[in-house]
Amino acid sequence: MLPQNMVMKDAVDAEELTRLDLRDLEARYGYPYLVIHRSDLHGTLLRACERAGVDLGTDAHCTAYENTGTGARVRFTDGRTDEAEVVVADVRPS
Numbered sequence: 088m089l090p091q092n093m094v095m096k097d098a099v100d101a102e103e104l105t106r107l108d109l110r111d112l113e114a115r116y117g118y119p120y121l122v123i124h125r126s127d128l129h130g131t132l133l134r135a136c137e138r139a140g141v142d143l144g145t146d147a148h149c150t151a152y153e154n155t156g157t158g159a160r161v162r163f164t165d166g167r168t169d170e171a172e173v174v175v176a177d178v179r180p181s
Contacts, residue, residue: 088122132175144169149176 093107113119136143151162158172 089119090122093120149174152176 090109093109095104095106096102097104109120133143135141148164149161150164152174153160155170158170159174160168160170161174161176162168
C-alpha cells in the first residue's frame with residue numbers, strides 16, 4: 088500500500104496535529120514509502136526462509152549483536168551466541 092500522507096492526531100480528541108506529504112519520497116530517496124502489516128511481513132519472511140532452507144530460530148531473546156566481516160554475531164539471554172550472514176530480529180520492550 089502506498090499512503091499519500093502520514094497524519095498525526097491527538098490521542099484524546101483526534102485533532103489533526105500535523106500531516107506529512109509522502110508522495111515525493113520516491114523522487115527524493117529513490118523508493119516509495121510503503122506500509123505492511125506486521126503479521127503479513129512475518130508470514131512473508133517465514134515462507135521465504137522455508138523455501139530457502141534457512142535454519143530459523145524463534146523464541147530467543149537477543150541481548151546484543153555485533154557486525155562481523157561475514158555477517159553478524161548475536162548474544163542471547165541464556166549466554167549462548169550464534170553467527171549468521173543475516174540476522175532479523177523483532178525487537179520488543181522487555
